Amino acid sequence: MAVDLLQRAVQAFDVRDWLSERVRVHKSGPTNISANECPICGKKNAKFYARANGDRHNGSFTAYCCHHSGGLLTLIGLVEGFTREEAVDFLIERLEGEETRIIPVLREAEPAVEQRPLPDLPQPLYPAVPDYPIFVKGEQRTLAWRGADRYIIDRHGLGLTYIGTVYGKDDRGRPQRRKDLDYRLVIPIRRGADVIGWQARDLTDSSKRKYLFPAGDMSREWLYNLDAHEGATIIITEGVFHKWAWDRFGLRYGCGYDRMAVASFGKSLTAAQIDLLIARPQITDVVLAWDLDAAPEIDKIAKLLVGRKRVHVMHAHPSGRDHDELDDAELAGLLRGIEPYTPELGVRMKTALALANMAR
Numbered sequence: 001m002a003v004d005l006l007q008r009a010v011q012a013f014d015v016r017d018w019l020s021e022r023v024r025v026h027k028s029g030p031t032n033i034s035a036n037e038c039p040i041c042g043k044k045n046a047k048f049y050a051r052a053n054g055d056r057h058n059g060s061f062t063a064y065c066c067h068h069s070g071g072l073l074t075l076i077g078l079v080e081g082f083t084r085e086e087a088v089d090f091l092i093e094r095l096e097g098e099e100t101r102i103i104p105v106l107r108e109a110e111p112a113v114e115q116r117p118l119p120d121l122p123q124p125l126y127p128a129v130p131d132y133p134i135f136v137k138g139e140q141r142t143l144a145w146r147g148a149d150r151y152i153i154d155r156h157g158l159g160l161t162y163i164g165t166v167y168g169k170d171d172r173g174r175p176q177r178r179k180d181l182d183y184r185l186v187i188p189i190r191r192g193a194d195v196i197g198w199q200a201r202d203l204t205d206s207s208k209r210k211y212l213f214p215a216g217d218m219s220r221e222w223l224y225n226l227d228a229h230e231g232a233t234i235i236i237t238e239g240v241f242h243k244w245a246w247d248r249f250g251l252r253y254g255c256g257y258d259r260m261a262v263a264s265f266g267k268s269l270t271a272a273q274i275d276l277l278i279a280r281p282q283i284t285d286v287v288l289a290w291d292l293d294a295a296p297e298i299d300k301i302a303k304l305l306v307g308r309k310r311v312h313v314m315h316a317h318p319s320g321r322d323h324d325e326l327d328d329a330e331l332a333g334l335l336r337g338i339e340p341y342t343p344e345l346g347v348r349m350k351t352a353l354a355l356a357n358m359a360r
Contacts, residue, residue, distance in 0.1 A: 009091040010072050015052040015059045022079065023048075040078045041066040050075065057230060067157035067190070070227035074192050118194055119214035122167045122181045125159040132160060134185075135205035143203075147244045147324045148185065151251060156225070156244075159186040161200070168215075181212060187240055189219045196222060199240065221272040224263035233285040234277070235261040235314065236269070237323060242289070245323040249331050257335075267294035269301055278308055287338060289314035289323070292356065295349035302341045311341040313349070 016033050019025050028034040031053035038046035046065035051057050059072025068078060076087040130144035130153065143149075148158055165181040183204050189197040197219035200212040213219070223229075224240055235257065237243045243263040250258030264273060267290040277283060286309045288298050302311040315337050317326055326334070339345055 006088060006091065009095040011054050011058050012095055013058060013072060013091060015050055015072070019050070019079075038063050038065045040068055040075075060230065062155075062228070064154055067155075067188075068193060070192060074227060078193055117216060119197060119216050119218075120167070121159070121188065121195060121198060122161050122165050122178070122184075122186055122200065123175075124164070124166075125161060125186055128153045128158040128160050128185060132203070134203040138205065143185065147241050147248070149248070152244045152247060155247065156240075157188050157190075159188075160184070160203075161186060180207065180209070184212070189217075189222065189224060190227070191218075191222050192227060219265050220270045223273055223276060224265065226262050226276065228259060229262060229283075230259040231256060232282060233260050233287060234283050235287045235289050237261055237263045237289045238267050238291070238294075239263050239265065242323040245326065245331065249328060252328065261289075267291065268297045274301070274304055277305070283309065285310045285312060287312045287314050288341075289334070291316045292349065292353050295346065295353045298341065298349065299346040302346065312338050313341055313345065314338050 016025055019033070019035065019039055022039045023035045023037040025033045025035045028049060031051055033050055033052045035048040036046060037044055038048045040048075040063050043065040046063070048061070048063045048065070050059060050061035052059075057071075059075055060070070061072075061075045062069040068074070072091070073084055073087045076082060076090055077084055080087070080090065082090060128143060128148060130142060130149050132143045134141050134143060134146060136146075143153075152158070161181055161184050163182050165178050165184075166175040167178045167181055168176045170176045181200055184200040184202055187199045187201065188195045189199070197217035198214060199219075202210050202212075223236065224243055235246060237246070240263050243261045246261035247258040250256055250260075269277075277286060286301075286305060288294070288301065288311065290298065292315075298311075298313060305311055314334055317323075317330060317334060323331065323334070
């Protein structure tokens with residue numbers, strides 16, 4: 001019942017009136033509002049959009065200037081400086097005119113990341129540019145070729161390191177020079193306003209370690225871009241480059257796949273990631289978009305989610321290429337090939353995996 005009360009409070013909240021107390025807002029289409037000044041960071045000539053249509057997505061927002069996005073509770077927390085619990089109380093008070101606390105229910109519905117020190121980003125970090133040269137198997141390419149075009153860079157706040165990268169402290173407490181972090185694409189992993197991890201992808205094709213991660217990385221306790229997820233279906237890809245393919249696909253065709261897709265940072269789900277799915281009743285269908293070698297993990301996840309979510313499988317492309325290497329027609333083919341998970345499908349996939357391993 002408390003969850004229903006919170007949902008009613010979200011739907012009844014006048015987003016436009018509340019934001020108008022801080023910035024000048026404009027109508028943007030039949031359901032959205034926009035502002036040229038960001039209510040979060042205060043930047044002028046900004047791109048800020050929010051939904052103001054009174055449904056369950058009321059208040060969902062994207063702030064391109066400071067790379068924040070999420071739902072109404074996240075927006076209230078960032079603008080008002082509230083914790084999530086305080087944002088809930090704020091909404092309920094607006095609805096009923098008196099304080100009604102539902103913090104225990106909220107904590108059950110939204111598992112919190114353990115309070116540990118958050119990792120810093122490598123420094124100095126420069127804005128990424130689509131035409132920055134990278135090397136793939138000895139051939140020179142660009143970030144845009146790898147999928148990091150201007151839209152992806154702006155949406156996800158990607159950065160570049162050059163020479164002289166510093167990260168962490170040495171034994172004397174001084175900034176530590178890290179040559180292994182030079183010339184990398186840095187991908188922040190955000191949960192709300194916090195950076196809970198990052199990936200630093202080598203761009204030279206010469207490092208022994210293609211990816212570097214920070215100490216204390218909490219990425220596997222989250223799903224990449226989950227704050228921006230909308231709808232009843234969630235598509236879980238293996239990595240961020242795969243997820244970006246669906247971002248671009250959704251942008252081009254306006255079909256919402258950019259808001260459905262997230263990344264699990266591997267071909268498995270941790271207990272924390274499974275809890276995140278279970279805690280979101282609005283998500284009813286989970287599509288696992290991993291390669292064939294994840295068949296045993298898909299079988300395990302389906303059994304854990306039985307009775308809670310419907311699990312589906314997006315099969316890998318017959319060519320073996322990753323999602324970010326496919327064109328639009330091939331991505332559409334993957335969508336058409338999605339199958340509901342059944343024990344029979346699980347057996348079929350594991351048999352196919354065994355045959356593939358024997359053929360190697």
